[in-house]
Amino acid sequence: xxxxxxxLKSKRxxxxxxxxxxxxxxxxxxxYAGKIKIDKNCPTRVGFVVSKKVHKRAVIRNRxxxxxxxxxxxxxxxxxILDNYQSLIFVASGGIVDKNYEEISKxxxxxxxxxxxxxx
RNA sequence: GGAGCCAGAUGGCGAAGCGACCGUAGUUCGCAUCAGGUAUGAGGAAAGUCCGGGCAGCCCAAAUAGCAGAUUUGCUUGGGAAAUCCAAGUGCCCGCGAGGGUGAGGAAAGUGCCACAGAAAAUAUGUUACUGAUUUUUCAGUACAAGUGCAACGGCGGAGUAAAAGCCCACCGCUGAUAUCGUGAGAUAUCAGGCAAGGUAAACCCCGAUUGGCUGCAAGUUUGACUUUGCAAGAAGGUGCUAUUUCCGUUUCCGAUUGGAAAAUUGCAAGAAAAAACGCGUCAGAUAGAUAAUUAUCUUAAUACAGAACUCGGCUUAUACCCGACUUUCUGC
RNA sequence: GGGUGUGUAGCUCAGCUGGUUAGAGCGCUACGUUCACAUCGUAGAGGUCACAAGUUCAAGUCUUGUCACACCUA
Numbered sequence: 001x002x003x004x005x006x007x008l009k010s011k012r013x014x015x016x017x018x019x020x021x022x023x024x025x026x027x028x029x030x031x032y033a034g035k036i037k038i039d040k041n042c043p044t045r046v047g048f049v050v051s052k053k054v055h056k057r058a059v060i061r062n063r064x065x066x067x068x069x070x071x072x073x074x075x076x077x078x079x080x081i082l083d084n085y086q087s088l089i090f091v092a093s094g095g096i097v098d099k100n101y102e103e104i105s106k107x108x109x110x111x112x113x114x115x116x117x118x119x120x
Numbered sequence: 121g122g123a124g125c126c127a128g129a130u131g132g133c134g135a136a137g138c139g140a141c142c143g144u145a146g147u148u149c150g151c152a153u154c155a156g157g158u159a160u161g162a163g164g165a166a167a168g169u170c171c172g173g174g175c176a177g178c179c180c181a182a183a184u185a186g187c188a189g190a191u192u193u194g195c196u197u198g199g200g201a202a203a204u205c206c207a208a209g210u211g212c213c214c215g216c217g218a219g220g221g222u223g224a225g226g227a228a229a230g231u232g233c234c235a236c237a238g239a240a241a242a243u244a245u246g247u248u249a250c251u252g253a254u255u256u257u258u259c260a261g262u263a264c265a266a267g268u269g270c271a272a273c274g275g276c277g278g279a280g281u282a283a284a285a286g287c288c289c290a291c292c293g294c295u296g297a298u299a300u301c302g303u304g305a306g307a308u309a310u311c312a313g314g315c316a317a318g319g320u321a322a323a324c325c326c327c328g329a330u331u332g333g334c335u336g337c338a339a340g341u342u343u344g345a346c347u348u349u350g351c352a353a354g355a356a357g358g359u360g361c362u363a364u365u366u367c368c369g370u371u372u373c374c375g376a377u378u379g380g381a382a383a384a385u386u387g388c389a390a391g392a393a394a395a396a397a398c399g400c401g402u403c404a405g406a407u408a409g410a411u412a413a414u415u416a417u418c419u420u421a422a423u424a425c426a427g428a429a430c431u432c433g434g435c436u437u438a439u440a441c442c443c444g445a446c447u448u449u450c451u452g453c
Numbered sequence: 454g455g456g457u458g459u460g461u462a463g464c465u466c467a468g469c470u471g472g473u474u475a476g477a478g479c480g481c482u483a484c485g486u487u488c489a490c491a492u493c494g495u496a497g498a499g500g501u502c503a504c505a506a507g508u509u510c511a512a513g514u515c516u517u518g519u520c521a522c523a524c525c526u527a
Contacts, residue, residue, distance in 0.1 A: 048408085066411095066412050073412095
């Protein structure tokens with residue numbers, strides 16, 4: 001679990017991030033990025049979405065969320081790639097079921113590379 | 121029926137703070153709200169939402185009786201706050217059996233329905249028939265046999281007769297009475313009747329019992345920017361008193377003047393966006409919603425069904441490996 | 454989280470108070486019409502009535518339980 005300040009909470013924040021239209025995709029995950037920060041001190045907020053369409057059982061959906069969250073926690077701690085963005089939303093798509101930690105971590109790294117290239 | 125894996129390392133998330141008051145209880149008050157340590161953090165079903173409570177609001181209403189209602193409930197005894205709940209029994213049904221199932225009052229209060237077939241499906245009936253007389257078509261007696269159907273006013277055997285029939289008899293079934301046993305549902309035995317009342321109430325309904333109804337924590341309660349409405353105070357002063365712009369006058373704005381427009385502010389009550397708190401507590405207690413990741417050892421293997429959201433009691437459904445107990449059937453020796 | 458409803462042919466829907474054979478339109482197939490296609494005409498196929506138990510002589514229909522889908526509610 002992330003710290004409270006790093007969680008993306010309100011409905012407004014979610015819809016603002018979606019409207020920003022900065023999207024990157026892989027087979028497993030879709031990433032919506034928010035605006036670039038003005039004030040560097042305010043924290044990066046991250047949200048995770050796993051819909052019922054992915055899988056109907058709550059246990060499996062929770063596990064997918066936890067795996068994604070753990071990845072992001074380590075990235076936030078060790079590097080400063082994400083510090084430029086106000087908000088990020090990770091949306092799981094159908095292919096992510098039965099994937100293990102390493103496969104998810106790979107695809108998140110690919111996503112972040114794509115995002116960096118796009119903005120340059 | 122039980123049980124739903126154990127222990128270790130590193131990093132992370134939730135949350136438990138201290139003192140006073142009171143006197144063992146919490147809708148109390150104050151301080152802190154940073155860091156570290158320590159302890160602790162999903163289930164037997166958390167699921168389905170099928171029942172019943174607690175709790176909250178609204179409606180009706182004053183809870184006694186009657187009437188109406190509940191898409192209520194329906195063998196007995198005991199347990200339980202209650203329940204489409206549990207336990208032990210009774211009857212019936214299914215199974216070779218160990219066992220399993222059971223919405224188990226009333227069809228003699230009334231109404232409806234019972235397709236096709238069949239003579240007739242409910243006021244029972246007389247198609248094919250049988251027997252006798254008459255003599256070629258009628259009359260009288262009968263309901264045994266055939267046939268239809270899920271179902272045809274008992275079954276089977278005998279006696280009896282022109283042929284027959286509970287007309288009579290034995291056994292079985294049915295109905296009633298009595299006795300004994302049992303808390304009871306009922307069981308057993310004896311006697312009597314001489315056979316009447318086809319099915320369906322998970323069709324309407326009748327009877328008994330129970331019970332205020334409806335909606336559900338996204339119920340509901342509080343705080344609230346805002347500025348709307350109402351009431352009160354205030355609004356230089358004067359006119360006997362009163363009159364908030366109404367009689368004069370005052371202040372501000374427009375205007376050369378006459379004249380026109382406006383009324384600061386405060387309190388109480390009502391309304392109310394965003395948001396927050398309460399509701400919400402428990403040796404889990406969140407509000408984008410915690411219990412995870414990596415790794416080592418052991419092991420044949422770490423795997424089934426599956427993730428708390430106001431809360432409790434049941435039911436139902438899903439479940440890998442393992443453990444315990446009692447039995448039945450079949451096959452072989 | 455709470456509440457409500459719907460599952461019938463490839464698609465959209467009927468099917469009353471249980472009853473004999475489950476229908477309609479569109480689509481599909483074949484034949485005819487045309488030089489050919491469309492239109493039109495004729496004929497035909499296609500259903501475990503979501504699944505499983507029960508009540509009943511008899512269930513798409515009544516009762517109960519599962520499954521899937523949709524809607525309402527901040």
